[in-house]
Amino acid sequence: MISGKYSVASKNMRSEITLTSIVSTSAVRRRLPIVGAFCMLSLGLHNLHSSSSLSFNPLPRLSFGSKTQGFRSSGIRMEASNQKTVPSIVVYVTVPNKESGKKLAASIVKEKLAACVNRVPGIESVYLWQGEVQTDSEELLIIKTRESLLNALTEHVKANHEYDVPEVIALPIMGGSIPYLEWLKNSTRD
Known part of the structure; x- marks a missing residue:
């Protein structure tokens, strides 16, 4: 199960939403790995370094x-x-x-x-x-x-x-x- 807290700002109010509440249906949970794999394949994350810098080229040549x-x-x-x-x-x-x-x-x-x-x-x-x-x-x-x-x-x-x-x-x-x-x-x- 994926969980975590994220802050969401609205006009006059700040509230916290847990990722668990967003990803609550089993249909969404089943598709998240597929969507993540598709994004990784399509976007082509590369040039990851062990240093603190992270290079990302969304359209590899x-x-x-x-x-x-x-x-x-x-x-x-x-x-x-x-x-x-x-x-x-x-x-x-x-x-x-x-x-x-x-x-x-x-x-x-x-x-x-x-x-x-x-x-x-x-x-x-x-x-x-x-x-x-x-x-x-x-x-x-x-x-x-x-x-x-x-x-x-x-x-x-x-x-x-x-x-x-x-x-x-x-x-x-x-x-x-x-x-x-x-x-x-x-x-x-x-």
Whole structure:
């Protein structure tokens, strides 16, 4: 349970609100880790130093090379001396429902195109399609894999997806738990 006190100032009154009272419903508590993970992946916290200064660049510079080169970032890189890991990515794919999410996730892992696929139910997507604003309930797949497998994963998704234009968006993994990243490498094909 998250707890803590925060002061809130209004026009003529100052009061304290506990975070516990704000985060009181179980639905909100269940989604906080997902929201936090999404924010960390999307915003790209990097350049953390042990000193008291904290550098934060909300938009890390990414440069995309050719299809075979992948992408590079100017931020933190995984230890170059660690030969037990490989450049890794997180890929987002949305699917229309639970059944197609289960089926696609299982096929991706079975083909060793990813080490792990998280299925996040209950998202709502708002997007422009054929000149009209659309709103659909979907499920989000969060796929952890090697950077070198992005093209094969993209082709697999396109071949096994119900949508004409399936979402396949890749974000770099800038670092993390070395044992987890070793497991990711060992659980995917070369």
